Amino acid sequence: MKRIALAVAVIFAAGILIPQCLLAKELKVGYVDLAKVFDEYSKTKEADKALEEKGKAKEAERTKMIDAVRKLKDEQALLSDKAKAEKQLVIDEKVKELQAFDLMTREELVKQRNETIGGILKDIEKVVTDYSQAQGYDFILNSRMLLYGKEETDLTPEIMKKLK
Numbered sequence: 080m081k082r083i084a085l086a087v088a089v090i091f092a093a094g095i096l097i098p099q100c101l102l103a104k105e106l107k108v109g110y111v112d113l114a115k116v117f118d119e120y121s122k123t124k125e126a127d128k129a130l131e132e133k134g135k136a137k138e139a140e141r142t143k144m145i146d147a148v149r150k151l152k153d154e155q156a157l158l159s160d161k162a163k164a165e166k167q168l169v170i171d172e173k174v175k176e177l178q179a180f181d182l183m184t185r186e187e188l189v190k191q192r193n194e195t196i197g198g199i200l201k202d203i204e205k206v207v208t209d210y211s212q213a214q215g216y217d218f219i220l221n222s223r224m225l226l227y228g229k230e231e232t233d234l235t236p237e238i239m240k241k242l243k
Contacts, residue, residue, distance in 0.1 A: 107215055109234040112222040116203055116235060120242050126195040130188065137184045144177045206241045210234070 117123055148170060155166040211219045219234065 106217045108218045108220065109211070109216055109232045110220040110222045110225055110228045111207060111238050112233070112235040113203070114223070116238055116242065117199065119239060120199060120203065122199050122202065126199065130192055130195070133191070134188060137188070141177070141180065141184070144173070144180060148173045148177065203238070203242065207234075207238055210238060210241055 151166060151170045151173060155163050155170065158166055207219055210216075220228075222228065222233070222235070
């Protein structure tokens with residue numbers, strides 16, 4: 080019985096003393112405004128521009144397809160009933176091609192965007208990790224997770240410099 084009481088007392092004392100020992104070390108903590116870093120990073124701007132250009136090219140293709148459908152509809156109006164029915168089959172096929180093109184383009188652009196964002200975030204994460212290790216930081220937090228952070232612990236400008 081005395082051994083159990085002694086064991087409980089040792090565990091209790093260890094539970095109190097160990098966290099206090101861990102807290103004796105002063106932690107170095109900073110934060111980064113990840114959204115700001117991401118938005119102002121040159122690779123983000125380049126990727127946005129490339130994606131926008133690709134989107135414009137796809138939109139031009141789509142416009143050509145729509146014009147082709149309109150032209151077929153205009154031609155259909157001048158035809159006999161039998162020829163109108165045949166032309167409608169062609170129109171329906173073109174509309175299906177347009178819908179498939181829209182779906183494929185949307186998926187392609189979203190996939191490319193996600194891959195690009197992932198690569199950029201990995202770049203930023205590597206810079207933050209390298210910086211924090213070099214400067215002896217224990218934690219670097221995302222500013223979106225903070226309710227409050229002193230301005231001197233904001234590492235955003237330093238990280239942005241390293242990314243340039």
